[in-house]
Amino acid sequence: MADTTDPHALPGADPHTGNRRIDPVTGYDTTGHDWGGIQELNTPFPRLAAIALLLTFLYSVVAWVLLPAWPTGRDYTRGLLGLDQGRMARDGYQAVDAVRQGWLSRFAQPDFAALAADDLLMAQAMPAAARLFADNCAACHGTSGKGGPGFPALNDADWLWGGDPETLAETITLGINATDDSRLAEMPVFDWLAPADRQALAAYVSALPSGTAPGDSPGAALFAENCAACHGDGGTGGLLAGAPSLTDRSAIYGQDEATILTTLRHGRRGVMPAWSQRLSPAQINLLALYVSTLPQAKP
Amino acid sequence: MQASLTTVERRIGIGLAVLLALGGLTIAAAARHGVMAVHGAMALALGLGLVFRLGGALYDVAPAGLDRASRYDDGPTRFGIWMTLTWAMIGMVAGVWVAALLYWPEATPPWPATSFGRLRPVHTTGIIFGFGGNALIATSFWVVQRTSRARLADAVSPWVILIGYNLFCAWAVTGYLMGATQSKEYAEAEWYADLWLVVVWVIYFALYLRTLARRAEPHIYVANWYYMAFILVVAMLHIVNNIALPVSWAGAKSYTVWSGVQDAMIQWWYGHNAVAFFLTAGFLGMLYYFLPVRSGRPIWSYRLSILSFWGIVFFYIWVGSHHLHYTALPYWVQTLGMTFSVMLLVPSWASAGNAIATLNGAWAKVRDDATLRFMFVAAVFYGLSTFEGSFLAIRPVNSLSHYTDWTVGHVHSGTLGWVAMIIFGAIYTLVPQLAGREAMAWPRAIEWHFWLAVLGTLVYVVAMWNAGITQGLMWRAYDANGALSYSFLQSVQAMAPYYLLRAIGGAMFLTGAVLCTLNCRATLRQTRARDLAHDRPLAAQPAE
Numbered sequence: 001m002a003d004t005t006d007p008h009a010l011p012g013a014d015p016h017t018g019n020r021r022i023d024p025v026t027g028y029d030t031t032g033h034d035w036g037g038i039q040e041l042n043t044p045f046p047r048l049a050a051i052a053l054l055l056t057f058l059y060s061v062v063a064w065v066l067l068p069a070w071p072t073g074r075d076y077t078r079g080l081l082g083l084d085q086g087r088m089a090r091d092g093y094q095a096v097d098a099v100r101q102g103w104l105s106r107f108a109q110p111d112f113a114a115l116a117a118d119d120l121l122m123a124q125a126m127p128a129a130a131r132l133f134a135d136n137c138a139a140c141h142g143t144s145g146k147g148g149p150g151f152p153a154l155n156d157a158d159w160l161w162g163g164d165p166e167t168l169a170e171t172i173t174l175g176i177n178a179t180d181d182s183r184l185a186e187m188p189v190f191d192w193l194a195p196a197d198r199q200a201l202a203a204y205v206s207a208l209p210s211g212t213a214p215g216d217s218p219g220a221a222l223f224a225e226n227c228a229a230c231h232g233d234g235g236t237g238g239l240l241a242g243a244p245s246l247t248d249r250s251a252i253y254g255q256d257e258a259t260i261l262t263t264l265r266h267g268r269r270g271v272m273p274a275w276s277q278r279l280s281p282a283q284i285n286l287l288a289l290y291v292s293t294l295p296q297a298k299p
Numbered sequence: 300m301q302a303s304l305t306t307v308e309r310r311i312g313i314g315l316a317v318l319l320a321l322g323g324l325t326i327a328a329a330a331r332h333g334v335m336a337v338h339g340a341m342a343l344a345l346g347l348g349l350v351f352r353l354g355g356a357l358y359d360v361a362p363a364g365l366d367r368a369s370r371y372d373d374g375p376t377r378f379g380i381w382m383t384l385t386w387a388m389i390g391m392v393a394g395v396w397v398a399a400l401l402y403w404p405e406a407t408p409p410w411p412a413t414s415f416g417r418l419r420p421v422h423t424t425g426i427i428f429g430f431g432g433n434a435l436i437a438t439s440f441w442v443v444q445r446t447s448r449a450r451l452a453d454a455v456s457p458w459v460i461l462i463g464y465n466l467f468c469a470w471a472v473t474g475y476l477m478g479a480t481q482s483k484e485y486a487e488a489e490w491y492a493d494l495w496l497v498v499v500w501v502i503y504f505a506l507y508l509r510t511l512a513r514r515a516e517p518h519i520y521v522a523n524w525y526y527m528a529f530i531l532v533v534a535m536l537h538i539v540n541n542i543a544l545p546v547s548w549a550g551a552k553s554y555t556v557w558s559g560v561q562d563a564m565i566q567w568w569y570g571h572n573a574v575a576f577f578l579t580a581g582f583l584g585m586l587y588y589f590l591p592v593r594s595g596r597p598i599w600s601y602r603l604s605i606l607s608f609w610g611i612v613f614f615y616i617w618v619g620s621h622h623l624h625y626t627a628l629p630y631w632v633q634t635l636g637m638t639f640s641v642m643l644l645v646p647s648w649a650s651a652g653n654a655i656a657t658l659n660g661a662w663a664k665v666r667d668d669a670t671l672r673f674m675f676v677a678a679v680f681y682g683l684s685t686f687e688g689s690f691l692a693i694r695p696v697n698s699l700s701h702y703t704d705w706t707v708g709h710v711h712s713g714t715l716g717w718v719a720m721i722i723f724g725a726i727y728t729l730v731p732q733l734a735g736r737e738a739m740a741w742p743r744a745i746e747w748h749f750w751l752a753v754l755g756t757l758v759y760v761v762a763m764w765n766a767g768i769t770q771g772l773m774w775r776a777y778d779a780n781g782a783l784s785y786s787f788l789q790s791v792q793a794m795a796p797y798y799l800l801r802a803i804g805g806a807m808f809l810t811g812a813v814l815c816t817l818n819c820r821a822t823l824r825q826t827r828a829r830d831l832a833h834d835r836p837l838a839a840q841p842a843e
Contacts, residue, residue, distance in 0.1 A: 023597060023660075024660075025596075025659055025660030026599070026659060026660070030597055031601045033516075033517075033518050033520075033601075034516075035445070035446035035447075035516055035518075035520040036445040036446055036448065037592065038446070038520065038588070038591045038592060038597070038598065039591075039597035039598070040521075040597055040598040040600070040601040040604070041597050041598065041599055041600060041601065042601065043599055043600035043601070043602065043603070044602070045600075045602045045603070045606070046600070046603065049603065049606065049645060049649055049652075052644075052645045052648075053606075053610075053642075053645045056641050056642045056644060056645055057642060059638070059641055059642075060638035060639070060641060060642055063634060063637070063638050064634065064638065067630070067631075067634045068629070068630040068631040068634055069631050069634045069635060069638075070631065070635070071631060076629070076631040077631070079634075083630065084630070085625065085630045085633075089625075096777055096781045097781065098781070099777075099779075099780065099781030100780065100781030100782060101781075102780075102781070103780060104781075124780045125780075127778070127780075127782065128778075128780060128782030128783075130786075131782060131783050131784075131785065131786040132782075134786030134787070134788045134789065135783075135786045135787055135788070138786075138788060143788060
């Protein structure tokens with residue numbers, strides 16, 4: 001084996017002078033190292049790299065002088081600009097909020113008729129309300145408020161508690177089955193009824209929307225005895241106690257026989273969160289007014 | 300595996316396999332049910348399989364000592380390349396699938412194991428650790444032997460490292476499918492898998508140092524500096540970020556000892572340096588070997604190599620906090636992360652520039668040889684994505700890009716454009732040599748792979764730039780009345796075309812990788828036993 005520390009014996013070196021091989025493409029000599037055929041050129045350090053390195057150092061030093069940068073035990077260097085990210089964030093939010101309060105503050109008073117009559121105000125407020133709805137309500141109620149299985153439609157005339165802005169504001173504030181103060185809506189479990197009775201009830205209730213339910217059937221008698229207290233005589237609803245009308249095809253969970261049997265067997269207890277923890281009273285009033293207009297928006 | 304081992308080494312291997320099987324049995328028996336029991340059973344099955352494999356060949360003719368000592372030990376590299384390609388298929392298919400789910404979320408099958416949340420870490424772990432890690436280990440064995448002109452220090456530990464490492468990857472990925480995760484990005488594997496990786500990694504580092512200690516060259520080549528930095532720093536990062544208390548010794552669930560903003564800072568110190576030392580340093584080692592070998596050119600500047608190496612290892616370790624701009628992390632830590640990210644740019648570009656300048660005098664080869672072109676494109680994307688990284692780390696820029704798909708695009712310009720391209724370049728250089736052939740079996744398939752990979756990457760990255768900038772602008776826009784201009788939903792709806800493009804770009808990249816795998820299979824099946832003309836003769840070896 002050749003002695004690799006002897007320059008004369010290095011691959012590429014002139015055996016007489018020991019000079020390193022000159023690379024014909026670049027004109028530089030090699031460093032004399034050789035690793036399984038890999039060599040390195042003895043290129044001088046590029047000035048461009050040195051300048052670029054210096055510039056980035058300079059940028060960093062300036063940033064360290066101006067901004068909070070280096071820890072000093074329990075404290076840190078504050079920087080000449082005296083910036084504080086918490087304060088900057090607060091200032092930014094407050095600046096935007098100040099613009100918003102110019103019109104939003106008027107919604108603090110729930111005088112919905114006067115608010116709705118102010119066309120200029122509505123032009124400012126309704127686009128913002130649509131975004132508020134999309135960010136907070138649409139996940140369950142759909143972007144157009146058309147609801148879905150388990151979630152009520154907001155763009156029709158059927159309401160459990162009422163679709164006027166005052167009632168809507170209260171529903172949004174308190175929620176349903178969410179906290180101790182919420183509206184309470186519970187379809188009890190009727191699994192104690194005999195299966196045949198539940199079958200008869202299901203047949204009767206599923207026929208209600210089409211108006212073909214026979215008034216003298218056993219199902220009708222069972223309905224009057226067990227259901228009418230909440231759903232009204234003949235299932236017309238309208239008691240505004242959280243129990244839907246069963247005659248207008250607006251039942252949230254569906255009104256085919258199989259679904260009704262499931263509902264009778266297990267009961268229903270849907271939840272809507274109480275939004276008073278998350279939205280301000282003015283925002284809730286804004287949303288209430290917006291939701292109350294959704295039925296008219298329906299094509 | 301067994302062919303290159305002596306009878307004594309096969310016995311040692313059987314002993315280790317029995318230990319693995321017993322360990323697996325113990326874990327399975329202790330856990331009794333759940334994720335950990337399945338993992339114990341996997342280790343048991345692997346151990347038993349190895350016992351039979353080695354035991355069945357125990358008395359086969361063993362390689363003669365002198366003959367073996369005069370050759371490099373390339374069996375582990377061959378196995379590692381196979382595992383690289385296997386994990387490429389797993390990780391890339393998972394990636395394309397989850398990308399498609401973002402466009403067609405309703406296509407999610409009704410089983411928990413196929414949900415987006417469980418498959419996404421299968422993609423990241425499969426690619427980073429499975430594809431990237433196996434490629435790094437396999438090439439590091441090849442490179443350290445040839446640049447040191449020394450055979451690997453022993454014949455058993457390379458196999459322990461590769462098999463053990465792939466057991467870690469398999470444990471991690473199957474654990475996610477069953478719902479076990481530490482919920483730390485790129486460190487989702489549970490505590491016992493993490494401990495196992497530490498054992499494997501220590502053996503890896505020891506083997507690397509022992510092999511370097513036997514080198515016949517006076518100096519240690521740059522590629523080995525990078526491979527060593529990769530092994531050493533990844534060990535440090537992995538251990539510190541994964542310190543956790545198991546809920547029970549017989550269960551997979553554990554809780555990290557770090558809490559609050561310290562946890563976030565340690566996680567991103569780990570997370571960014573996983574990018575730095577796993578996905579950058581190790582692959583620079585790969586570039587520094589395969590680029591000059593393939594192009595037949597000397598490295599353009601030894602001095603730039605030194606600047607790059609020390610700049611990268613010194614600056615990178617500071618920059619993790621740029622992942623936490625505008626959070627509860629104190630401002631001063633953010634400033635340091637930002638400034639060190641900017642200073643990192645010059646050493647990074649020095650590497651990319653050094654690689655590209657090395658090709659001076661070989662541009663005709665770049666034009667004609669798709670393999671070398673893979674490496675050239677890798678160097679270009681390395682330069683692009685490190686520039687983008689430093690740029691995104693500047694706080695005001697980050698306020699636009701943070702939490703958007705721009706970040707996803709940036710990561711993929713690094714992983715697709717840089718990491719995967721240099722791996723493919725290395726594979727196409729290595730595989731013919733492993734097969735004892737002059738070239739790959741299907742040379743034209745390399746050309747197809749190259750263009751699919753480049754176009755797929757560009758489609759992916761450009762789609763994500765558009766997506767991210769669109770999201771960032773939509774989220775921060777207020778109208779004249781001080782209300783948000785867009786709901787979050789609108790920003791999601793606006794993503795649809797970009798997510799479709801992303802899935803298409805990813806599918807193109809996957810198609811290229813499938814071609815590569817088939818090509819490698821066709822090449823390796825026609826292996827001829829002969830000495831490699833490219834290899835310098837091994838230096839005289841100490842007696843084993």
